[in-house]
Structure formats: structure tokens, C-alpha cells
Amino acid sequence: MLQEIKVLFQKELQLEWRQKYAIHGLMLYLASTIFVCYLSFKAKQESINPITWNALFWIILLFIAINAISKSFTQESSQRGIFYYTLVKPESVIYSKILYNSVLMIGISLVGIIMYSWVMGNPVGNMSLYVIALILGSIGFASTLSLVGGIAAQAENTSTLMAVLSFPIIIPLLLFLLKLSKSALDGISISENWDEIAVLASLDVIVIVLSGILFPYIWRH
Amino acid sequence: METLKKYYWKWAGMLLLVYTMYMGFAGQVPRQAILNETVRNLYFHVTMWFSMIALLGVSVYHSIQYLRKSDPMDDLKSNAYVVTGLVFATLGLLTGSIWAKFTWGDWWTNDPKLNSVAIGMLIYLAYGLVRSSLPDEQQKARISSVYNIFAFIIFMVLIWILPRMTDSLHPGNGGNPGFNSMDLDNRMRMVFYPAILGWMALGFWYAQLRIRIRKIEVLLEEKEQV
Numbered sequence: 498m499l500q501e502i503k504v505l506f507q508k509e510l511q512l513e514w515r516q517k518y519a520i521h522g523l524m525l526y527l528a529s530t531i532f533v534c535y536l537s538f539k540a541k542q543e544s545i546n547p548i549t550w551n552a553l554f555w556i557i558l559l560f561i562a563i564n565a566i567s568k569s570f571t572q573e574s575s576q577r578g579i580f581y582y583t584l585v586k587p588e589s590v591i592y593s594k595i596l597y598n599s600v601l602m603i604g605i606s607l608v609g610i611i612m613y614s615w616v617m618g619n620p621v622g623n624m625s626l627y628v629i630a631l632i633l634g635s636i637g638f639a640s641t642l643s644l645v646g647g648i649a650a651q652a653e654n655t656s657t658l659m660a661v662l663s664f665p666i667i668i669p670l671l672l673f674l675l676k677l678s679k680s681a682l683d684g685i686s687i688s689e690n691w692d693e694i695a696v697l698a699s700l701d702v703i704v705i706v707l708s709g710i711l712f713p714y715i716w717r718h
Numbered sequence: 719m720e721t722l723k724k725y726y727w728k729w730a731g732m733l734l735l736v737y738t739m740y741m742g743f744a745g746q747v748p749r750q751a752i753l754n755e756t757v758r759n760l761y762f763h764v765t766m767w768f769s770m771i772a773l774l775g776v777s778v779y780h781s782i783q784y785l786r787k788s789d790p791m792d793d794l795k796s797n798a799y800v801v802t803g804l805v806f807a808t809l810g811l812l813t814g815s816i817w818a819k820f821t822w823g824d825w826w827t828n829d830p831k832l833n834s835v836a837i838g839m840l841i842y843l844a845y846g847l848v849r850s851s852l853p854d855e856q857q858k859a860r861i862s863s864v865y866n867i868f869a870f871i872i873f874m875v876l877i878w879i880l881p882r883m884t885d886s887l888h889p890g891n892g893g894n895p896g897f898n899s900m901d902l903d904n905r906m907r908m909v910f911y912p913a914i915l916g917w918m919a920l921g922f923w924y925a926q927l928r929i930r931i932r933k934i935e936v937l938l939e940e941k942e943q944v
């Protein structure tokens with residue numbers, strides 16, 4: 498199964514590499530959203546409230562994640578889906594998607610935080626804790642949205658369904674993330690936030706394991 | 719005798735509810751500052767959440783059964799339990815809102831438990847949307863079972879872990895004393911535990927009625943097609 502995941506992961510990478518417009522599109526989306534935020538707040542350095550700064554960044558990331566991941570099931574035709582079905586285990590498909598989307602989201606969030614602090618200033622007190630929150634959040638977004646994307650791809654109006662299904666289900670994760678990144682803003686040390694980190698990491702693990710168990714049922718038809 | 723054996727839990731549940739109603743409005747309760755007489759709402763508010771979690775849990779059980787055996791009846795049951803769970807969640811929100819007005823001074827307070835429940839209701843309303851957006855019966859059953867299991871686990875994380883990590887006005891959170899330590903004396907326990915069972919029985923009865931109605935509807939549809 499590891500072999501299958503590896504091959505499928507490489508396939509995702511190659512697909513992305515060959516059609517660069519998708520990743521370029523995401524980067525442009527990221528840059529323009531951040532710039533729109535900057536313009537609409539007329540934010541000089543440090544002039545908006547750190548809590549607003551934090552919430553705005555997570556909302557930007559959430560929307561980008563939904564955009565990036567909802568296409569992961571729709572960009573390939575259903576015939577190709579059947580072809581994969583004959584070749585590999587469904588678990589490998591979802592794990593490779595989660596892995597690929599996690600890598601993608603970690604990349605986007607790290608580029609995002611650099612661009613965001615460039616124009617909006619950076620009030621974060623403990624940057625390493627903030628990066629930990631970003632990585633855990635990216636993995637959580639990727640795994641939750643991969644499964645929801647798989648569900649939404651079954652219906653006709655995929656994009657509406659994707660938004661409606663993913664928003665409520667991602668709020669718990671988002672609340673934990675906001676809490677952890679708020680601690681990072683206040684410059685609280687990592688050792689005092691083990692509880693939050695542990696809860697977030699276990700939430701990620703729960704979602705990943707659940708996706709592995711449930712995805713085969715979505716895919717079987 | 720047969721009927722008695724079959725329906726004893728409904729009778730027991732109704733008797734418990736009559737007892738709850740009587741003791742709830744006329745029984746003795748401890749006097750506490752701020753809470754005063756509103757503490758009686760314990761029997762009508764907290765019990766709703768117990769029933770809701772039980773109903774949603776049974777619904778998840780049927781969803782798992784559906785994924786294992788693909789019996790359409792399991793999907794029908796799972797859906798009926800979710801709908802009943804939502805009814806109880808609405809009742810819980812309403813009774814809680816009244817309680818909040820008279821103790822905390824507002825119909826809706828910015829409290830993690832209230833927000834969690836509101837999010838939970840959004841999650842389950844989205845479940846309804848998934849069902850209505852898939853025309854194929856089998857696909858609908860399979861996808862909504864998957865979503866139901868996923869949603870339930872996320873919801874449990876939300877209501878059991880998050881409020882413990884943030885401040886809340888509810889008893890037992892954020893440094894507030896829990897009901898167990900001071901308010902819930904033995905007199906109230908004698909009503910509270912039966913009340914939980916009574917409301918649960920009512921919930922399961924309601925769900926079963928829904929299931930029976932749906933079964934008849936399905937049969938009628940099949941007849942029309944023939």
C-alpha cells in the first residue's frame with residue numbers, strides 16, 4: 498500500500514507540474530486576496546488589532562484551502578477514477594490525496610504568511626509556535642477537505658455542496674487553530690501550549706484515520 | 719400481556735415524564751443565589767442534550783450498519799434518528815435560552831457551549847442538504863451515512879473537548895463549580911436521573927413513529943410504481 502501511495506503521490510505532483518496554471522492560479526489568488534485585505538483595511542504596519550490580523554489570515558487560508566482541494570477530485574474524469582479503482586486500493590487514493598494536499602497547503606500557508614507579514618505587518622510574538630499552528634492547520638484542512646471533496650464530487654453542484662459541507666465541519670478545527678495561534682501572537686512559549694498542540698495533532702490523526710476508513714464507501718459505485 | 723411486554727418502555731417513559739413534570743414544577747429544590755427557582759430547568763434543559771447525544775449515537779450505529787450490510791432500512795432509521803436529534807437540539811436551545819435570560823441576563827450569550835451547539839446544528843442541516851442533493855437512493859444512503867459518521871465524531875470533539883479548554887458560563891467549566899459539587903443535592907438527583915430516562919424514551923418513541931411513517935411511505939411509493 499505504501500508503494501501505491503508513493504506512486505499516486507508522484508502522479509499528483511507530475512499532474513500539477515504539467516498543468517502549472519493551477520498552482521499559479523492559487524498563488525495569484527493568495528496574493529490578490531492578501532492585497533485586497535491590505536487595501537481595504539488601509540493597514541499601515543501594526544495598525545490593525547492583532548486578533549483581527551490573525552482571524553483575517555486564517556479566513557484567507559480557509560478559502561484558499563477550499564478552492565485548492567475541491568478541485569482534487571473533479572479535475573480528473575470519472576473514467577479515470579474507474580481506471581484507478583481497478584488498479585489500487587481506495588485507501589491509497591485518499592491517503593495520497595491527503596498527503597499531496599497537506600504538502601500543498603503547508604507550502605501555500607508558508608508563502609502566505611511571508612506575503613501577509615510583508616504588507617500587513619507581523620505582530621506575532623512566538624513565530625515558531627505560529628508556524629507549528631500553520632503546519633497542523635494545513636494538515637487538518639487538507640485531510641478534512643479531501644474527504645468532504647470526495648463526498649461533494651458525487652453530486653452535481655459540487656462547488657456549492659463543497660462550501661456548505663466543509664464550513665460547519667471545519668469550524669471546530671478552526672477554533673482550536675485560532676486559540677493556538679492567539680497564544681503564538683501573545684508570545685507564549687511552546688512548552689505552555691502542549692495541550693493545544695496535542696489536541697490539534699490528535700484531531701488531525703482522527704480525521705486522517707476516519708478518511709481512510711470511510712473513503713472506500715464513497716468510492717464504491 | 720404481549721402488548722405490555724412490547725410497549726413497557728413507552729409506559730415507563732411516560733410515567734417517568736409525568737413524575738418529572740410533577741416534581742419539576744412542584745417538588746422541593748435547593749435555594750441558590752441567582753439560580754433561584756430556575757434550577758428546575760435542569761430537568762428540562764440538560765436532559766435534552768443527553769437525549770440528543772443518545773439519539774445521534776444510535777443514528778451513527780445505524781449508519782455503520784448500513785455501510786456494512788447495505789440494507790435501506792438502516793439508512794431510513796439513521797435519518798429518522800438524526801431528525802429527532804435535531805428536534806431535541808432545538809428544544810435544548812430554546813429551554814437553554816430561557817434559562818440564560820433569567821440567570822445570565824441575555825437570550826443568547828457568547829458561550830463556547832452555545833456556539834458549539836449552533837455549529838453542530840449547521841453540520842446536521844448540511845447533512846440534510848447532502849441527502850436532498852443526491853437523487854440516487856443508494857448513493858444518497860451511502861454518502862449520507864459516511865457524512866453522518868464523520869460529522870458525529872467531529873461534533874463530539876467539539877462539544878466534549880473545546881468547552882473544557884475555554885472559559886464558559888456553564889457549570890463545571892472555566893472555574894465555575896459543577897452541579898455535582900453543590901447544587902445537585904439528593905432531592906434533585908431523584909428527579910434528574912429519571913427525567914433523563916423519560917425524555918430519552920420519548921425521543922426514541924418519536925423516532926420510531928417517524929420510522930414507521932417512512933416505511934409506510936416507501937411501501938406506498940413502491941406500490942404506485944408497480
